[in-house]
Amino acid sequence: MALPRKIVIHELGPREGMQIEKNPVPTSEKIRLVDMLSECSFPEIEVTSFVSPKWVPQMADAEDVVAGFTRQPGTEYTCVYLNAQGLKRAVATNKLDVHGSLSVTASETFSKKNTNRTIDETLLETERRIGILQEMNIAPTEVSVMAAFGCNYEGDIDPNHVMGLVERLMGMAADNALKIRIIQLADTMGWANPVSIRRLVGMIQDRWPEQRINLHLHDTRGLGLANAFAAMEMGVDDFDSAVAGLGGCPYAGFKDAPGNIATEDLVHLCNEIGVETGVHLERLIEIAREAETIVGHPLPGKVMRGGYLDSYRRNAAQIRNEARS
Amino acid sequence: MALPRKIVIHELGPREGMQIEKNPVPTSEKIRLVDMLSECSFPEIEVTSFVSPKWVPQMADAEDVVAGFTRQPGTEYTCVYLNAQGLKRAVATNKLDVHGSLSVTASETFSKKNTNRTIDETLLETERRIGILQEMNIAPTEVSVMAAFGCNYEGDIDPNHVMGLVERLMGMAADNALKIRIIQLADTMGWANPVSIRRLVGMIQDRWPEQRINLHLHDTRGLGLANAFAAMEMGVDDFDSAVAGLGGCPYAGFKDAPGNIATEDLVHLCNEIGVETGVHLERLIEIAREAETIVGHPLPGKVMRGGYLDSYRRNAAQIRNEARS
Numbered sequence: 001m002a003l004p005r006k007i008v009i010h011e012l013g014p015r016e017g018m019q020i021e022k023n024p025v026p027t028s029e030k031i032r033l034v035d036m037l038s039e040c041s042f043p044e045i046e047v048t049s050f051v052s053p054k055w056v057p058q059m060a061d062a063e064d065v066v067a068g069f070t071r072q073p074g075t076e077y078t079c080v081y082l083n084a085q086g087l088k089r090a091v092a093t094n095k096l097d098v099h100g101s102l103s104v105t106a107s108e109t110f111s112k113k114n115t116n117r118t119i120d121e122t123l124l125e126t127e128r129r130i131g132i133l134q135e136m137n138i139a140p141t142e143v144s145v146m147a148a149f150g151c152n153y154e155g156d157i158d159p160n161h162v163m164g165l166v167e168r169l170m171g172m173a174a175d176n177a178l179k180i181r182i183i184q185l186a187d188t189m190g191w192a193n194p195v196s197i198r199r200l201v202g203m204i205q206d207r208w209p210e211q212r213i214n215l216h217l218h219d220t221r222g223l224g225l226a227n228a229f230a231a232m233e234m235g236v237d238d239f240d241s242a243v244a245g246l247g248g249c250p251y252a253g254f255k256d257a258p259g260n261i262a263t264e265d266l267v268h269l270c271n272e273i274g275v276e277t278g279v280h281l282e283r284l285i286e287i288a289r290e291a292e293t294i295v296g297h298p299l300p301g302k303v304m305r306g307g308y309l310d311s312y313r314r315n316a317a318q319i320r321n322e323a324r325s
Numbered sequence: 326m327a328l329p330r331k332i333v334i335h336e337l338g339p340r341e342g343m344q345i346e347k348n349p350v351p352t353s354e355k356i357r358l359v360d361m362l363s364e365c366s367f368p369e370i371e372v373t374s375f376v377s378p379k380w381v382p383q384m385a386d387a388e389d390v391v392a393g394f395t396r397q398p399g400t401e402y403t404c405v406y407l408n409a410q411g412l413k414r415a416v417a418t419n420k421l422d423v424h425g426s427l428s429v430t431a432s433e434t435f436s437k438k439n440t441n442r443t444i445d446e447t448l449l450e451t452e453r454r455i456g457i458l459q460e461m462n463i464a465p466t467e468v469s470v471m472a473a474f475g476c477n478y479e480g481d482i483d484p485n486h487v488m489g490l491v492e493r494l495m496g497m498a499a500d501n502a503l504k505i506r507i508i509q510l511a512d513t514m515g516w517a518n519p520v521s522i523r524r525l526v527g528m529i530q531d532r533w534p535e536q537r538i539n540l541h542l543h544d545t546r547g548l549g550l551a552n553a554f555a556a557m558e559m560g561v562d563d564f565d566s567a568v569a570g571l572g573g574c575p576y577a578g579f580k581d582a583p584g585n586i587a588t589e590d591l592v593h594l595c596n597e598i599g600v601e602t603g604v605h606l607e608r609l610i611e612i613a614r615e616a617e618t619i620v621g622h623p624l625p626g627k628v629m630r631g632g633y634l635d636s637y638r639r640n641a642a643q644i645r646n647e648a649r650s
Contacts, residue, residue, distance in 0.1 A: 109644075150634070155641035190631050193597040194554050221634070222590040222627035223597075226551040229519050256623070257630040265547040272518040272548075298581070298623070302547035305582040306515050309475070309546070316480035319434075 004237035006276040008043050009263060010214075013291065014065075015046040015080055016260055017246025019058050021295050027061045029294045031068035036287045037243060038072040040280050046078050047096065050086035066093040082115070084132050091136055100133040100140030101184070102126050102169045106162050107151035110188075123168060130176050142214075143169040144184035148200065150191020157191070159200045163207065170208070182212045182238065187227070190220020190257075194230035201234045214238040217261050219245060219300065224261035225269055232275060241266045244288035245300035262301035264288050272309070282308055329562035331601040333368050334588060335539070338616065339390075340371040340405055341585055342571025344383050346620050352386045354619045356393035361612045362568060363397040365605050371403050372421065375411035391418040407440070409457050416461055425458040425465030426509070427451050427494045431487050432476035435513075448493060455501050467539075468494040469509035473525065475516020482516070484525045488532065495533070507537045507563065512552070515545020515582075519555035526559045539563040542586050544570065544625065549586035550594055557600060566591045569613035570625035587626035589613050597634070607633055 014034050018025055030048075037045050047069065053060035062079070071077060076097040081087045090098050104122050105111040111119050133140055147154075148162045166183060173180045183204055197215070204213055213236050217224045228239060240260065247259030264284045270277045281303075288304040339359050343350055355373075362370050372394065378385035387404070396402060401422040406412045415423050429447050430436040436444050458465055472479075473487045491508060498505045508529055522540070529538055538561050542549045553564060565585065572584030589609045595602045606628075613629040 150637075151641075152632070152637045153641060153644075155638040191634065193594060195598045219627065220631035221593055222550055222587065222631075223594060225547055226554045226594070229551045230554070257632070258627055262547065268546055269518060269548060269551070273520045300627075302544065302583055302625075306545035306547075307477070307582070309516065312475075312477045313480040316476075316478060319478075 002235075003232050003273060003275050004235060006278070007232065007237040007239060007270060009266065009277055009279060010044040010046065010238075010240045011037055011040075011042040011243060011263055012046045012240050012260060013037065013243035013246040013263065015049050016242045017244075017291065017295065019049055019051075019056055020248045020259070021058060023296060024058065025294060027064045027068065030061070030065045033243075033287075033291060033294055034065070034069040034077075036290060038070065038075060040284050040287070041278050042075055043278070044076045044078055044097075046080065049080040050089040051080070051082055063089065063093060066095050071095065084129070087129075087132065087136070091138075098136075098138055099142065100129070100138045101142040101144050102130070102140050102173060102178075102180075103142075103144040103146065103184075104165050104169060105146040105188075106157045106165060107147040107154045109153035110147050110151045113153065119165070123172070126169070127172060130172070130178070134176070140173070140178055141181045142184055143173065143180050143182070144186065144216075145169075146186040147188045147191075148185040149187045149196050150189065152189050159196075159203055162200060163203055166204065166208075180211065182214050183208060184214040184216060186216035186240075187218050188216075190218040190223070192217065192227050193223055194226050197227045197230045198234060201231055201236060205234065212238055214240065216240040219258040219261045222258075224258075225265060228261060228266055229269065229273075232273075239266060243284065243301070244291040244304065246291055246295070258300040262288070262299075262303070264301055264303045268303045268309070282310070327560075328557050328598060328600050329560060331603070332557065332562040332564060332595060334591065334602055334604060335369040335371065335563075335565045336362055336365075336367040336568060336588055337371045337565050337585060338362065338568035338571040338588065340374050341567045342569075342616065342620065344374055344376075344381055345573045345584070346383060348621060349383065350619060352389045352393065355386070355390045358568075358612075358616060358619055359390070359394040359402075361615060363395065363400060365609050365612070366603050367400055368603070369401045369403055369422075371405065374405040375414040376405070376407055388414065388418060391420050396420065409454070412454075412457065412461070416463075423461075423463055424467065425454070425463045426467040426469050427455070427465050427498060427503075427505075428467075428469040428471065428509075429490050429494060430471040430513075431482045431490060432472040432479045434478035435472050435476045438478065444490070448497070451494070452497060455497070455503070459501075465498070465503055466506045467509055468498065468505050468507070469511065469541075470494075471511040472513045472516075473510040474512045474521050475514060477514050484521075484528055487525060488528055491529065491533075505536065507539050508533060509539040509541055511541035511565075512543050513541075515543040515548070517542065517552050518548055519551050522552045522555045523559060526556055526561060530559065537563055539565065541565040544583040544586045547583075549583075550590060553586060553591055554594065554598075557598075564591060568609065568626070569616040569629065571616055571620070583625040587613070587624075587628070589626055589628045593628045593634070607635070 241263040242260035245262035373387040566588040567585035570587035
């Protein structure tokens, strides 16, 4: 299949990045990061996470961050929440685009470790959450499977198992008259490779040809962009990423393992192969460098170190012009 | 085209890595790195570089490094040299597999900056070098084009220009009755992407279907493994890489830009997609971590941080077995 003409990029840096940092990032810096990212015309920026400050103290200032940033037209400002309480906090800010997702983890062990629930318990809870969301006039439009390619606790995940989970979530959506528009596959612990991406994406496309697919890719073992390219060639046009590769991977063997793919590296790839993103790469590279200052340590993004190709192209063209005149 | 059954990996870490380090690495540590890498059954390890100690003081101990390491059967131990003097030093060690390459840089500006010679002067010098090599009974078997995809000084490099240079080098080889076995394309400054890789590789394959292609890929902007995968799908089965991503990129905009693709990340990709490398990944990951100790700072390799998937698979299988019994 040909590459898509344009892809949608969901910028997760402010949320993914801030929840893993050991040293507290000042609220004002979190706000500054969101505001800088707002200059880049992302369709979506995930601003923060409404979770228990007891478990994730880094996110205790979620309301302050939301109060502080400035919305720009054309961008949706979203958040993560894990339960009804978090959802209510998000809605109460009256400033966010609160979405609903029917979500499950493909690994039983990871599900229990991460959320203290089995897969079946998660599905029951998801059913309950649909009711709560509908009471708040939020209609979930996304179905999501985490650890869809492999799990550090369970090893490889069988794509047929993932298909079964998507089937159950899609059935649940149908039972509740929800219009699902997107199926998200998350490679939460960096197990995917271009071949496994093609296999699962192909299976989903065959079964649900009308659905858009979103890939949430982690670069834990360096294959993030190879996977994104393989997926784009299957027609996938919707990706999550985080500026500078903010976020890290809390489940990796080592603390400094890379997390989400770096947004500017994904945009660089797209620019070079002629896929539109609508994102201003030159500014984004500056913000990636600024993100390192904000968290106070190096981040895994590469283009911010290698340099923006168009700036080299501009210099080269100028030198050629000077030589001619 | 299907993926190759097996690829050849040339390990460049000891040479690429040591020439760029600002703090001197003790000779004994350089030797230890080569000896550790010898445990991994590489077809080739590039041990050192015979260059002027005035220009590259890090390589002043080339003879001592060569004297110190222990050869293992099945591995070729090679080196870099830039002129007749370096070549003579390499041969005089009486311990290395000294190869010859007909090499040129596709960018006129980079050629002048890097070697103080134009492309035409380089081609003349190459012609002269064939004679010197033949006097020493070394028959070059490789043709190589550096900066084959783009250049920080000249911008994009036209693939037709690269084809013209390969044509001239192949003609020179034919004139001197040399049997060329491999055409190397080097993405010296990290300009390639999967689409440009396919274009140039396809052009070379169409023109010289009998030649093997080697790709020397840099991960300067994060596309190294995406490029390697795209090339493997074109049948390319010969790659350069450096353990832990040792080496950096001296021509990048920023000092800590990644250089060569990390060998263990390439081997990880191959293992996961069923392409043999013959390289022992678990041991190589340990050596990558050791390489960070040797140079005294973090290196860009990712699998050494993310963790070896087979170790997670083993643990998962053990837990399943225990649950069953």
